[in-house]
Amino acid sequence: MNMMQENISSIKALFNKLRFTVLFVVLLASALAGGALVSLIAWHAYAPLPYAQPDQLIWLHGSMVDDKDSVVMDKALSNVAAQYIAQHDTRLSMATPLHYGDALYMNHTSQPKLNLTYAEPAFFTLFEQELLQGRYFGQGQSEGAIPFEAVVSECFAKRYMPQLLEQQNHKQVYSMQLDQQTFQVVGVVACTQTEPQIYMPNRYTDVYVSFGHTIDSHAMSQAHISVRYNTFVVGRSATAQIGQPISPDMTAYLDAQFRAGLVDFGSALNNHVRFEYDALKQYLKGDIQQSSDWLLLSGGAFLLITLINLLTFYLLDIKKQQAHLVLKSTLGAPLSTLRLAHYWQVIVLFLLSAMCAAVLVELGIFAIQMFGAQSIAHLDWLQVNLLHYVIIFAVAIVLALGFAVFGFKQLPFTSLYQNLQGAGKGQEKQLPQWFSVTILVTQLSIGMVVLCIGTWSANYFGSQVQTPSGIDAEDTVFVVRHQLSWRQDDVAIAERKQLFLSNIRALSSHPKVAAVALSSLNPLDTSYLAQIGKQPVKSAQVTMHSQLVGEDYFSLLGLHFIAGDTFTRLDSARRESVIINRAAAEMLDIEVEDIGLSLYGRSGQPIRLLGIVENIYSHGKGAPATVYFPHDYYEGNMVVRFKSNQSMSKLELSQVLQQQVNSQSVREVTDLTHHLSGLNQAAVLSFYSGLGLSFLMIMQVLVGLYGLLGNLALAQQPVLLIKQQVGATRLQLLTEQMHCRLVHFGVAMLIATSVTLGLGVFLPMTVSSLLFNYLCSLVIVFIMLFIIEINHLRGQLKKY
Secondary structure, eight states: OOHHHHHHHHHHHHHHSHHHHHHHHHHHHHHHHHHHHHHHHHHHHHSOOSSSSGGGEEEEEEEEEOTTOOEEEESOEEHHHHHHHHHHOTTOSEEEEEEEEEEEBTTSTTOOEEEEEEEOTHHHHHTTOOEEEEOOOOOSOBTTBOOOEEEEEHHHHHHHOHHHHHOSSOOSOEEEEETTEEEEEEEEEOOOTTSOOOSGGGSSOSEEEEGGGGOOTTOHHHHHHOEETTEEEEEEOSSOOTTOBOOHHHHHHHHHHHHHHHHHHTOOOOOEEEEEEEEHHHHHHHHHHHHHHHHHHHHHHHHHHHHHHHHHHHHHHHHHTHHHHHHHHHTTOOHHHHHHHHHHHHHHHHHHHHHHHHHHHHHHHHHHHHHHTTTSTTGGGOOOOHHHHHHHHHHHHHHHHHHHHHHHHTSOOSOHHHHHHHTTTTOSOOOOHHHHHHHHHHHHHHHHHHHHHHHHHHHHHHHHHHSOOSSOOTTEEEEEEOOOOOOOSHHHHHHHHHHHHHHHHHHHTSTTEEEEEEBSSOTTOOOOEEEEBSSSSGGGOEEEEEEEEOTTHHHHHTOOEEEEOOOOHHHHHHOOEEEEEHHHHHHHTOOGGGTTOEEEOTTOOEEEEEEEEOOOOBTTTBSOOEEEEEOOSSOOOEEEEEOTTOOOOHHHHHHHHHTTOTTOOEEEEEEHHHHHHHHTHHHHHHHHHHHHHHHHHHHHHHHHHHHHHHHHHHHHHHHHHHHHHTTOOHHHHHHHHHHHHHHHHHHHHHHHHHHHHHHHTTSSOOHHHHHHHHHHHHHHHHHHHHHHHHHHHHHHSOOO
């Protein structure tokens, strides 16, 4: 038999032992893919930003603190403070204030909501945004006014203004109405992945306009106290130190302006503002850097454990081939030919695993980008290229050669008689007994701990997925009305009230609509806060989430009343009553019999407790304590429930509202079912991750124990056969071995118990939940250990 035939024969042998091949490929592919993914994530987390002089890019960390220096708002700035610092801090060689917002494209038929970035032209230079045509918007004022000019992204132009890109002379003027203001389009920038995703709700910009449009020069006191989470300052500096505050003079000036604004507003708060610089890279990638460290450690540990398990599994397989290989060698086959054929067999096995790993990596990248793009910046930078695949296959080949060389050395080719007698009977080379036992105990310990975590994750997040939300979100949407007037005088409020009520009547009479109720916020939104307590003093009050709702809000959402009743029209008119949810009642120590009790808000005026309703629960937000106030007719947003199997588009809803007042339109429509699903997405992913981890761990333990116990059984066979020949029965020998394995299992259990109790401090689990999941993992590992051990021993013992 020539060398080529021997190589082909050895490769074909892989497909004759499918159980070995499939298990090996599945485990190795998952380990290689996991290692590749965590390596890519770690590289993404620590790689420099793709801009010129990335280490000099900084952002301004603004915060608001109270009189006790406790942070009230973190990573927040007012627009006027951002503009002032960007223009006056001499340590910044280039800087731009940024404000991320949105607007309706009013002169488009569908009136889409666009992402707006208010910036200065330095933004495009800082982040290398290529100008495809035209120019940047005007920065300076013309006759005391900032020009209403806009730059649009290429993606936006292709979707909404294709003629802008098609024109030849570029002299035609294009304008767009954004909310109430008309802007002239003066330029188009390339649509690339280099735009910094500083504010995740606005990850991609449709339209850029001058930052000056965010500041009302006629209401500067209000501008100074309007501290926002979507305002930033970014720039480049070679001198500003990370964590270093801005100059004391600028801080003192801005803080004085902020405090003066509070006084003008009539607020008694004694808050201050603080500013310091931080690395832009840390802001964009700080969260993923912390996660990537643990992921890299976990991925490396998983790969190492898998390789150890597969090595024992592989050694058991090659020892079963010993007699066949020795016979070939005796019949004249060169040892070098047999060795090379075995090398090819192992290399093909590892290459198959690498190909499967490459597919898993692509699927993993797709899943990460799909489920993480909403919350983690620049996951679109996470890409797999040819170099990564080369590395995966190179690592697979190196590991294959290591396995093959080590495995082939375990087969002595000295004497035909000796090897034929010893093959498969424990007389060939073996791993040291202490080493094998150590691996066994370690493997059992890790298996118990990881399986416990996997089953806990599946149970814990599975129960969260099954937890009722408290509302009936089916066929229900939250409609954000495009509001033009924000005046708070009595006349304006009365006009808005009549408009809102007419909107409700119009929608309620629509054949597709079942019910409508006013609501200032999405029922799943927790943006508004309020102070409330049993006493008028602020020290006795607690801060919780708040919501302003109409009379039919609770019945529309199906929120069950534990006690009391909903608002009436009289309650809405007087605004002297509140409703709280169960979590708020527990926080305030209020019982069912306390309905009618007087509560107190920040004003110190008594308000009557009208009812207690169930919590609204989601995995993303939990069940926050919430106080419900009667609607104040300031915002005209609504919750709309459609009739069964009915729906309305944003345009249809706008048309209904425009029948009341032609200038009305709908800004955004949110399906509550989809919103709730998004908030529960992390729990669903964690649930399936727990199941997957449990499955992988069971396979790991199964393969590792099968290989390791098989090798131990081979090593112990001569001793067992001698004992059998001098009178020991099969049952006695099996019992003796079971006692030995029970000791090993006990040692592993002690180690696993200590580790699990330590992990229980960090995991959100109760003692009973921890005990239940740990016992489940113990039972599973125990059953696998003794079934595999009995299977191997029965095969080694002769029947007399």
